[in-house]
Amino acid sequence: MARFAKLLTDNDFASGVTFYEDYFPGDEGDRQRLVIYVHVGATLTPCIVDTGAAWCVLNPSLAQPLLEAERADYLRSITYEIRGTRYEGALVRLDLAFQDEISGNLMVIDATVFVPELRHDEDWREPNFIGLKGCLERIRFAIDPAESAFYFGRA
Amino acid sequence: MTYATFSSTLTFPITHPSTASTTQAEPDWQALLSQHPRQVAPAVWPKVRHGRSLRSIIEIDQSTVRPTQTPHNETVDVTPHHDALVQELVDDEQLAAQLEVYAQANDYRAFRAEVATMHWAHHAPATLVRMIKLALSHAWLTLAETLIEQGREFFPHDPTIGQIARILAPPSITVVPGTAPQGLAASRMWVRTHATAYRGQWVAVYNGQLLGVAPSLDALRATIGPLEQPASTIITHIL
Numbered sequence: 543m544a545r546f547a548k549l550l551t552d553n554d555f556a557s558g559v560t561f562y563e564d565y566f567p568g569d570e571g572d573r574q575r576l577v578i579y580v581h582v583g584a585t586l587t588p589c590i591v592d593t594g595a596a597w598c599v600l601n602p603s604l605a606q607p608l609l610e611a612e613r614a615d616y617l618r619s620i621t622y623e624i625r626g627t628r629y630e631g632a633l634v635r636l637d638l639a640f641q642d643e644i645s646g647n648l649m650v651i652d653a654t655v656f657v658p659e660l661r662h663d664e665d666w667r668e669p670n671f672i673g674l675k676g677c678l679e680r681i682r683f684a685i686d687p688a689e690s691a692f693y694f695g696r697a
Numbered sequence: 698m699t700y701a702t703f704s705s706t707l708t709f710p711i712t713h714p715s716t717a718s719t720t721q722a723e724p725d726w727q728a729l730l731s732q733h734p735r736q737v738a739p740a741v742w743p744k745v746r747h748g749r750s751l752r753s754i755i756e757i758d759q760s761t762v763r764p765t766q767t768p769h770n771e772t773v774d775v776t777p778h779h780d781a782l783v784q785e786l787v788d789d790e791q792l793a794a795q796l797e798v799y800a801q802a803n804d805y806r807a808f809r810a811e812v813a814t815m816h817w818a819h820h821a822p823a824t825l826v827r828m829i830k831l832a833l834s835h836a837w838l839t840l841a842e843t844l845i846e847q848g849r850e851f852f853p854h855d856p857t858i859g860q861i862a863r864i865l866a867p868p869s870i871t872v873v874p875g876t877a878p879q880g881l882a883a884s885r886m887w888v889r890t891h892a893t894a895y896r897g898q899w900v901a902v903y904n905g906q907l908l909g910v911a912p913s914l915d916a917l918r919a920t921i922g923p924l925e926q927p928a929s930t931i932i933t934h935i936l
Contacts, residue, residue: 654865
C-alpha cells in the first residue's frame with residue numbers, strides 16, 4: 543500500500559497519504575469522483591476533490607459547531623453556483639486537516655470554504671468539495687490510480 | 698458668517714500632487730477649487746486613507762458648505778466645486794448600480810472594465826465591499842483580490858475590508874503529530890457498500906461497523922454520544 547510514500551516523503555514532495563473513493567456516499571448518477579476523507583474540526587467526513595471548483599464547499603451542519611465555538615471567521619452574503627444551482631451563503635475561514643494514514647500525522651490548513659445558509663425548512667443535498675482557492679492552491683498533491691492513493695504535502 | 702467645515706476636514710494646506718514637492722509654495726485656492734473634482738480628489742486621499750470616505754466627508758458637511766474660508770482667512774465660494782463633487786458621487790453610485798447589472802448578467806469583461814474606472818476615494822468602503830462580494834460570488838478571484846488590495850490601500854482601518862482580507866488570505870499549513878487511524882479502510886468499504894440504504898440520513902461508521910443513523914448531525918451526535926476514536930470515525934451525510 544502507498545508504494546510511493548517513501549519516495550515522495552523522503553524527497554519532501556508529500557507529508558502524507560490517504561486513500562480515495564470514486565464516489566461520494568449516495569451521489570446519484572454515474573459520477574466517478576475523487577473522494578478523500580478530511581477532518582472538519584473533529585469530524586472525519588468525505589469531500590470530493592475538485593480542482594476546477596473555485597471554493598471548498600461544506601455541509602452547513604459540519605461548519606455550524608465551529609461557528610458557534612467562534613473557531614471560524616466568516617463573510618456573509620456571498621453566492622456560489624454548485625452543480626447548476628446558485629446558493630447564498632458565507633465564506634468561512636476554518637481548519638481542515640488531511641491525515642496521513644501511515645503515521646497519523648495531520649496536515650492542518652486554515653482554509654476558506656463556502657458554507658450555504660439554509661432556511662429552516664431546507665435540507666442540504668450536495669456533497670462536500672475541496673476546491674482550489676483557499677485550499678488546494680497551497681497543497682502539493684499527487685494521485686496513484688493503481689492504489690487509489692492521494693499524496694499530499696505543503697507546497 | 699458660517700464657515701464651512703467642509704474645508705476644515707481636508708488636510709491643509711491642500712497640495713495638488715503635481716505641486717506636492719519639497720517646495721512649500723502656497724496653493725492657489727481659487728484655482729484648486731475650480732478644478733474638476735476628480736483632479737482635486739488625490740489631494741484629499743490622505744484624509745480618506747485615515748478612515749473617512751470622501752462621500753462621508755461630503756454628506757456630513759453638505760449643510761455648511763458655503764462659503765468657506767482658507768487658513769489664510771480668504772473667503773472662497775466652494776459651491777461649484779461641491780456641487781460638482783456631489784454629482785460625481787451620484788454618477789459613481791449609478792456606476793456601482795451598473796456594475797451590479799453586469800454581475801447579474803455574469804458579464805466579466807464589462808464588470809472588469811467598469812470597475813477599473815471606479816475612483817474608490819469617492820466611495821464609502823461599503824460600496825467597495827459590495828463590489829468585492831459580487832466578484833467573489835462569481836468566482837472572479839483575481840479581480841476580487843485586486844479590489845481587496847485597493848480596499849486595504851484606501852480604507853486601511855475599515856473593519857469589514859480587514860475581515861475580508863483575513864478570510865481571503867492565502868491559507869497557512871502546519872503539520873501536527875497524530876496517531877494512525879484505525880479501521881479506516883473497513884469503514885470506507887462499509888460506506889461504499891451500504892450508503893444507498895441510508896439516503897438522506899447521517900451515519901457514523903467506525904472500524905467497518907455502523908455506530909448510528911439519524912436524520913440530522915445533531916441527532917446523530919446525540920445518538921452515538923462522545924466518540925472514543927473521533928479521528929477514525931467516519932461521519933457523513935448520505936445524499
